[in-house]
Amino acid sequence: MGKIEARPGDILLLLDAGWNNVDNYPQAISAFREKGGAVVAGVYDLFPVLYPTLYGPELVIAFETWLSEVVSRSDAVVAISRSSAKRYAEYAMMRYKWCSSQKIGWWRLGANLLAETSGEPTxxxxxxxxxxxxxxxxxxxxxxxxxxxxxxxxxxxxxxxxxxxxxxxxxxxxxxxxxxxxxxxxxxxxxxxxxxxxxxxxxxxxxxxxxxxxxxxxxxxxxxxxxxxxxxxxxxxxxxxxxxxxxxxxxxxxxxxxxxxxxxxxxxxxxxxDEKRPPCVATLTWRESTIELIGLLRSGAYQMEVSAISRDIATAGLATTT
Structure with missing residues (x-):
């Protein structure tokens, strides 16, 4: 497989568990940006930094490094839910005061369990x-x-x-x-x-x-x-x-x-x-989830900006002191 060269308008989407290989990212991000590309980081949750006692110290340190060295340098962040996106924005502003212009979006994950027809239960x-x-x-x-x-x-x-x-x-x-x-x-x-x-x-x-x-x-x-x-x-x-x-x-x-x-x-x-009845909960298949994510990236219609969260935090702080 040949080397992938970025072109203006390309998007580098980081969806992997990047905290396991933080050293590989800064140079790649810089090289991609030099070619006119944009970098978008995927955030699933912030559990290692929000609940560090539930995880080993090595993971907590690696995760914090990934946030500061990779996620903070990305042009945008996509989270797997609105709740996770909001938590990330609040954490980024309260802890690091970074990326006031960073855009943040979210998309929904899918499930295909019902569509899988092969096999019988044990x-x-x-x-x-x-x-x-x-x-x-x-x-x-x-x-x-x-x-x-x-x-x-x-x-x-x-x-x-x-x-x-x-x-x-x-x-x-x-x-x-x-x-x-x-x-x-x-x-x-x-x-x-x-x-x-x-x-x-x-x-x-x-x-x-x-x-x-x-x-x-x-x-x-x-x-x-x-x-x-x-x-x-x-x-x-x-x-x-x-x-x-x-x-x-x-x-x-x-x-x-x-x-x-x-x-x-x-x-x-x-x-x-109660009588058992199926819930009316909107769900996606994995194909639909992928289409939603690609649509968000291509349109650039991110639903949230860190700057707006910063204003909310400042307003909340003012309200508690008056």
Whole structure:
């Protein structure tokens, strides 16, 4: 493959995990700009700098370096949600005071889980779904997903002899070994508590379709892809009361108080008594998501400017001091 030469009007889109190879970027960015090209950085979330105790120090340092050496030097930023875009703009201005002219946009991710027709669910997934009413949690086992809140809510129901199952689908993540051990040793494991750490797409589709509701307990999300998958498969949705889930789910999602297992237990009981109906949540396929991103880049119609966020921050600061 030959070397790619930039031309005026070209766009270099940085969508990879660039914090792993920061040294490779500054020279490439400068060379691209010298040829008249523009550089756009993709931002998924800011979790390593917003919640550094959840990650190793090496990742936190690498991520901060990537923000200051790569993202700050980009002409524009595209985030995977409006919430993430706003959080990035606020962080950039409050922490670094950089890029007052930088433009920021966002686009929505897609999901094709429903369109995938190959394969059948495993016997294990079919058996779990057939054992009785169950709720489904989907996502990597990591601290920000709030899984302990889900488990505590179900322990409340089990203590009241409510016969309902909790099914968790997600691979082991990071800094969650204690909770993983709790799952493996739980007295309800294999009875009313099930953890599938290697489920197939067919398994997941089947579980989404059969669950009373998909439950999302995260306290921080960049986008919330499983919520989109759940909606595409027709699963009712219960989610923590955070801006990202409101952005995706709107008024057709049942929300519970953040990190409040009692509030979640109440929402679960309501879902058990209500008639099950698919949510009206707007979703995209991956093809549609790609078209939306390319349209944003080509039009340059970015929805936000850091300068506007800076004015909002200044106004908020003035309001709190008067």
């Amino acid at each position: 016997a294990a997934a079919i058996e779990i779904a057939a054992q009785g009413p169950f709720f489904l949690c989907v996502g990597t086992i990591e601290a920000r997903k709030g899984y302990p809140v889900a488990l505590e809510a179900f322990e409340r129901l089990w203590a009241e002899n409510i016969d309902v199952n909790l099914v968790i689908v997600g691979r082991p993540g990071w800094n969650a070994q204690a909770f993983e051990q709790r799952l493996r040793q739980h007295e309800e494991k294999g009875r009313r508590l099930f953890w599938l750490d290697d489920a197939s797409d067919a398994d997941l589709r089947h579980l989404y379709r059969e669950t009373r509701a998909a439950v999302f307990t995260a306290f921080a999300e960049g986008f919330g892809l499983p919520l989109v998958e759940a909606a595409q498969c027709g699963a009712p949705i219960i989610a923590s009361d955070i801006p990202q889930f409101h952005e995706l789910g709107g008024s057709d999602v049942r929300y519970f108080n953040l990190l409040d297992s009692a509030s979640l237990a109440d929402a679960l009981m309501q879902a058990l008594s």
